[in-house]
Amino acid sequence: MSGLKQLQRRMAAAVMTPLTRNDGMKAKTADGRSMHAEAKQFIRPNDRLSSFERLEIYNQQYWFRVLDAIADDFPGLRAIVGERKFDQLSLAYMQDCPSRSYTLRNLGSHMPTWLRSHPEYTQPQEKLALDMARLEWAHLEAFDSADEPIVGPEDLLEVTPTTRFGIQPHVRLLQLAYPVDDLLISLQNDGDQQADSASNAGSLQRRQHPAIRKVQSFRPERLYLAVHRKQFIVCYRRLSPEAFRLLRSLRQGNLLGPALDHALRGSRLRENELAQRLQEWFAEWAQMGWFCKPQPNSTQ
Numbered sequence: 388m389s390g391l392k393q394l395q396r397r398m399a400a401a402v403m404t405p406l407t408r409n410d411g412m413k414a415k416t417a418d419g420r421s422m423h424a425e426a427k428q429f430i431r432p433n434d435r436l437s438s439f440e441r442l443e444i445y446n447q448q449y450w451f452r453v454l455d456a457i458a459d460d461f462p463g464l465r466a467i468v469g470e471r472k473f474d475q476l477s478l479a480y481m482q483d484c485p486s487r488s489y490t491l492r493n494l495g496s497h498m499p500t501w502l503r504s505h506p507e508y509t510q511p512q513e514k515l516a517l518d519m520a521r522l523e524w525a526h527l528e529a530f531d532s533a534d535e536p537i538v539g540p541e542d543l544l545e546v547t548p549t550t551r552f553g554i555q556p557h558v559r560l561l562q563l564a565y566p567v568d569d570l571l572i573s574l575q576n577d578g579d580q581q582a583d584s585a586s587n588a589g590s591l592q593r594r595q596h597p598a599i600r601k602v603q604s605f606r607p608e609r610l611y612l613a614v615h616r617k618q619f620i621v622c623y624r625r626l627s628p629e630a631f632r633l634l635r636s637l638r639q640g641n642l643l644g645p646a647l648d649h650a651l652r653g654s655r656l657r658e659n660e661l662a663q664r665l666q667e668w669f670a671e672w673a674q675m676g677w678f679c680k681p682q683p684n685s686t687q
Contacts, residue, residue, distance in 0.1 A: 394429055401425060402445045403485055405478065410450075412443035453481055456491045460527060461498065463519040463571045467512050467602050476508040492531065495524055515605060518563045522571060525559035525614040529621045532557040535679035543673055548644030552637045553681040559614040560635050566608045568623040617675065629654050630668050640681065 401422065404413055414422055426438035433441070457477045458465055465473040484497040499521045502509060509516035533556040611631035613624045626634070633650035641649070647665075656664060672678060 397425070398429055401442055402449045404446060405482055406447065406450050410447060412439065412446045450481075453486060453491070453494060454478070456494050457481070457498075460495045461520060461523050463523055463567065463574055464498075464516055466574050467516045467519055468509050472508060476505075479505065479508065492527065495520075495527065499524055512602070514607075515565050515567070515602070518565045519567045519571065521561055522563070522567045522612070522614070525561055526571075526621050529557045529559050529614045529616050532559075532616075534616070534676075537676040538673065538678035538680065539676075540670060540673040542678075543669055546643065546669075548642065548647075550643045551640070551681045552643065553679040554634060554638040555615070555677050555679050557616045558634075558638075558677050560631060560638065561610075561612045561614065562631065563610040563612060564607050565605060566610050568610070568612055568625070570602070570605060572623075613677075615675070615677065627664075629656065629664070633668070634672075634677075 400417065404417065404422075407413055412422060416422055416425055422442075423437075423439045426442040430438045430441050432438045436444075454474070454477050457480070458473070461473075464476075468476060480498060480501055481494075484501055486494055488494075499517060502513075502517050502520055506513045535553065535555060537555075538552070611626040611628055613626055613631075613634065615622055615624065629650050633646055636646035636649045637643070651661060654661070
């Protein structure tokens, strides 16, 4: 390993070391060495600050920034578990899943998977919290995922059971146990209303109460949802179970015939209703630009 790379790794390890309870830098490294001595290895003191104090600034700013980013990306999850528990959750998550990317956008990529293994941070709302985290991560993916050249309505004139459709990468498909789309929109509306009011400590304190009341009164409801982007705006569109299964099967690369068989198996729709629904679905999806050429190894 080159000297520069080794120095970069030592610096990164020090900067990413979790803070103390008082938001200061720890006195010891992860392997028990003096952080004061470690800081002197790659940061010079100046006339105002020691090497440790200069390194501490980087350490603090790293953690303040990543924790703020997690809070910005998961406001719904934050409302569900509460401020104090969310802070604990975020800190534990970042220690288990530290940043491995040049961009803050990817910080929450492991959040849904991590929550499944750490229900202690979301009790007694584990399922609701997990659904919200999945929706909020899908929202981020829908916002900046690729937009392939579309297959429009005119390309659907000659469709056969062997036709293969691609689904736009920005279309994310979620099967949920709670209607968290309604909850997230409601929380966002509350936030917008608070932003329009006077900004002071009292208003920030009051902002928590409507969100908490909404969460406490929320009830399970099976939901099939498409999260997609339209003109640079992320939208939520509820789907029937049949439509959801069809889109998911097409995304998995199945031909239209087998995808229809899978989607409509066990459906209670009558034969004449099926034909009408299929025509409506495909016209609607094509109009929204959801279809594209099939992409290799496409998932979700």
